Amino acid sequence: MTIAFEPWMYVAVLPEILLVVLTLVVLGLDLALPEERRGGLGWLTAGGLTAIILVGFAVAMPAGEPRLMWGGMLRHDWLGFAFKLTALFAAAATSLLSMDLAQVGKRGEYYLLLLASTLGMMLMGSAADLVMLYLAIETTSIPLYVLAGFLTRDDKSTEAGFKYLLFGAMTSAVMLYGFSLLYGFTGSTNLYELASLAQAGQLSLASVFGSLLLVLVGFAFKISAVPLQFWAPDVYEGAPTPVAGFLSTASKAAGFAVLVRVLMAVFPGIQPYWGAVISALAVATMTLGNFFALSQKNIKRLLAYSSIAHAGYALIGVAAISMPGSTLGATSVVFYLITYVVTNLAAFGAVAAVGRVTGSDEIASYAGLSRRSPWLALVLLVALLSLSGMPPFGGFVVKFAVFAAAVEVNLIWLAVIGVLNSIIGLYYYLTVLKVVYLYRSEEEDKPMPVPGGYALGLLVLCVGILLIGTLFAPWFSFSSGAAAALF
Amino acid sequence: MIPLSYFLVFAAALFSIGLYGVLARRNAIAILMGVELMLNAVNINLVAFWRYITPTQIAGQAFAVMVFAVAAAEVAVGLALVISIYRRRNTVVADDIDLLKF
Numbered sequence: 162m163t164i165a166f167e168p169w170m171y172v173a174v175l176p177e178i179l180l181v182v183l184t185l186v187v188l189g190l191d192l193a194l195p196e197e198r199r200g201g202l203g204w205l206t207a208g209g210l211t212a213i214i215l216v217g218f219a220v221a222m223p224a225g226e227p228r229l230m231w232g233g234m235l236r237h238d239w240l241g242f243a244f245k246l247t248a249l250f251a252a253a254a255t256s257l258l259s260m261d262l263a264q265v266g267k268r269g270e271y272y273l274l275l276l277a278s279t280l281g282m283m284l285m286g287s288a289a290d291l292v293m294l295y296l297a298i299e300t301t302s303i304p305l306y307v308l309a310g311f312l313t314r315d316d317k318s319t320e321a322g323f324k325y326l327l328f329g330a331m332t333s334a335v336m337l338y339g340f341s342l343l344y345g346f347t348g349s350t351n352l353y354e355l356a357s358l359a360q361a362g363q364l365s366l367a368s369v370f371g372s373l374l375l376v377l378v379g380f381a382f383k384i385s386a387v388p389l390q391f392w393a394p395d396v397y398e399g400a401p402t403p404v405a406g407f408l409s410t411a412s413k414a415a416g417f418a419v420l421v422r423v424l425m426a427v428f429p430g431i432q433p434y435w436g437a438v439i440s441a442l443a444v445a446t447m448t449l450g451n452f453f454a455l456s457q458k459n460i461k462r463l464l465a466y467s468s469i470a471h472a473g474y475a476l477i478g479v480a481a482i483s484m485p486g487s488t489l490g491a492t493s494v495v496f497y498l499i500t501y502v503v504t505n506l507a508a509f510g511a512v513a514a515v516g517r518v519t520g521s522d523e524i525a526s527y528a529g530l531s532r533r534s535p536w537l538a539l540v541l542l543v544a545l546l547s548l549s550g551m552p553p554f555g556g557f558v559v560k561f562a563v564f565a566a567a568v569e570v571n572l573i574w575l576a577v578i579g580v581l582n583s584i585i586g587l588y589y590y591l592t593v594l595k596v597v598y599l600y601r602s603e604e605e606d607k608p609m610p611v612p613g614g615y616a617l618g619l620l621v622l623c624v625g626i627l628l629i630g631t632l633f634a635p636w637f638s639f640s641s642g643a644a645a646a647l648f
Numbered sequence: 649m650i651p652l653s654y655f656l657v658f659a660a661a662l663f664s665i666g667l668y669g670v671l672a673r674r675n676a677i678a679i680l681m682g683v684e685l686m687l688n689a690v691n692i693n694l695v696a697f698w699r700y701i702t703p704t705q706i707a708g709q710a711f712a713v714m715v716f717a718v719a720a721a722e723v724a725v726g727l728a729l730v731i732s733i734y735r736r737r738n739t740v741v742a743d744d745i746d747l748l749k750f
Contacts, residue, residue: 316736319729327742330683337690
């Protein structure tokens, strides 16, 4: 298969090109500016990313049939486009939420690594070739290893980076072994060529299924699904809080993007089998995440287990895709992830804003927060209620969509387990809110300053949560566009 | 000519040795070496498949080149992280790096 070069391909990857330019500008300014003026780099990064999102909407929106481009390395379609913009948005919010953090916010290399990893995520969303996919995943991961261990004077942060690297390197090697076998069985590295060979029945079921399991190891690590979830709480606790937020949202969303694309493209012939595997993963992931979250004392660990549980909910949608006749499956997954990214970034943003003043991530230290800073308490309220799936917020609508997708294809038992898990989830989110709103502390007369970057970032995220929750329809059609073009 | 299966069995053995090293070794450097063995097994797979299945196309070779370039970057970052943890704790034994746990 040869894909001839055409000029529109430059326009289609214009957001990526602009992101590379922005990365180089940040690198240059980091060298040129004196140290006390580097605080502006955070605003530059956030502003630049916002501009790239607007440019993306203006010129790079896919129209008509999905097309392969750049020699079959990338695919120009709605799935890739939706996840591209999600990654850009998450990176912009993360840079707003990190710029006032000591030891992080005024370091140019921090933004450089953030942007490099965002580039990888954008490519993960649209990669259509095993070579590109591997490169994109590593471009995402390697800067994230460094970001997790960014605070070199902090014991927990170095340990987080170290653990993330060891688990990440191991799982990506296993995944790569799966890629090499897929290439060997078919003689092609292009996902869509693999798909046509698989549909033509030229591949034996066992060989495809074996390769699938190896590949799934790498993807399960990225989305922190059971049994490869154990790194998440440790890494989130140790990493700088905005980085933990970025890891739990953008990185996970990009992982789901490749999971959906690879499984739908390469393995349609064995859908019932992987449907069973994914259902089992979904049940194990959400149940384990929720039960471990119940006993957490540290809010970052609690959010880590909650993010594992949310990967489980999203996997319900992925399981629904695998069933014949699913029209809602892919839609609900895309929709779920976009909302989850916005919501969880708000939660981690509030935690970062509190942590920079109190110096602690223990839930007990949140006592009296509603009196020290009513706005931060309100942000936590909105974010946690949305995570638990309460109606006026985005989280409710998307949970509804995922469960609806499961019911549509007769996976009613899966939806029931999902609902039961949501109830467990509600308990631990409300426990945090109880401490925030009802408990008193001796320091409650000391107001908690919220710098401009946090205020803007959290405001945008909260408005996003409310908009998704109330203006359901436009978001829904946006994501169903993404889902319709999967094939 | 040596049959393809010889290469594949060799690669699978190398991969298993690497995986065993990653799971069983306690020293961080040795774990990274285990990962390298796994990636080398992948490279043998890729090059063997390229030679036997698609010798006229460049994809397999290009993939192998990418893999070892990325592996080098990964190890560079890995060793940097090991150094930063060694400076704080004076150890590279994975079992002793246990501040974060349930």
